[in-house]
Amino acid sequence: MKFCPNCAAILTIKIPADDSRERHVCEACGSIHYQNPxxxxxxxxxxxxxxxxxxxxxxxxxxxxxxxxxxxxxxxxxxxxxxxxxxxxxxxxxxxxxxxxxxxxxxxxxxxxxxxxxxxxxxxxxxxxxxxxxxxxxxxxxxxxxxxxxxxxxxxxxxxxxxxxxxxxxxxxxxxxxxxxxxx
Ligand SMILES: [Zn+2]
Structure with a gap:
């Protein structure tokens, strides 16, 4: 996943607050895009x-x-x-x-x-x-x-x-x- 499905900004990969795993995070709209099996x-x-x-x-x-x-x-x-x-x-x-x-x-x-x-x-x-x-x-x-x-x-x-x-x-x-x- 490269672009935010919500706002099309480029996503960054980082560990959000209160999380323990790296996630695809959108710095533009603030959404976190979880990926699961x-x-x-x-x-x-x-x-x-x-x-x-x-x-x-x-x-x-x-x-x-x-x-x-x-x-x-x-x-x-x-x-x-x-x-x-x-x-x-x-x-x-x-x-x-x-x-x-x-x-x-x-x-x-x-x-x-x-x-x-x-x-x-x-x-x-x-x-x-x-x-x-x-x-x-x-x-x-x-x-x-x-x-x-x-x-x-x-x-x-x-x-x-x-x-x-x-x-x-x-x-x-x-x-x-x-x-x-x-x-x-
Ligand atoms: Zn976004």
Whole structure:
């Protein structure tokens, strides 16, 4: 952030009084512009024993596979955002179930959340941000071509929990922090 969204003056970075962190401060109008992590919301769309993945048509990670997910919009809930992203990127209508995983990605200034979701019909199509969309059995998952560590981790947890029968009962949300050094 370089210019004040309020008055277009050039912002300075300093620690405001009564604060402990550097902020973007406008000396002209006195406003302080806080920056906070962004929420990425997505789903694990399940049809039978298959999971729906999208191959990304955009950077970063163009050409790699991901669960449908994207930035949460103002005015929507996390679960509505997950359903919206699934429809936009994968052309799939899902019934969103419980929150399944929450991953902190501090170095990317993001929090990723994935909801369990079910598809009533195997109907899907590639949205503008997807090259292709497909259903995968567990043994077909392109583990070496996944787009992000949060997607890989969520799928690993999902298949392990499904095999253990955890998902049909009550379960705790899976969560951990992703390190900058983590690579797919
Ligand atoms: Zn200003």
């Amino acid at each position: 962004r929420n990425v919301v997505g789903s694990i769309p399940v049809y039978g024993d298959q999971v729906l993945l999208c191959r990304r048509a955009i950077e970063p990670r163009h050409g790699y596979w991901t669960l449908p997910a994207g930035f949460m919009e103002l005015g929507e809930s996390t679960s509505h955002g997950a359903a919206r992203e699934t429809l936009e990127e994968a052309g799939a209508v899902v019934r969103v179930g419980p929150l399944y995983s929450l991953l902190n990605v501090p170095h990317a200034e993001q929090v990723h959340m994935f909801y369990l979701a079910t598809m009533a019909y195997p109907e899907f199509s590639a949205g503008e941000e997807s090259l292709e969309v497909a259903l995968f059995h567990e043994h077909e998952i392109p583990w070496g071509e996944l787009a992000f560590p949060t997607v890989k981790q969520t799928l690993e947890w999902f298949f392990a929990d499904r095999a253990a029968g955890v998902l049909s009962g009550e379960f705790h949300v899976r969560s951990r922090d992703v390190l900058p050094s983590e690579r797919i």
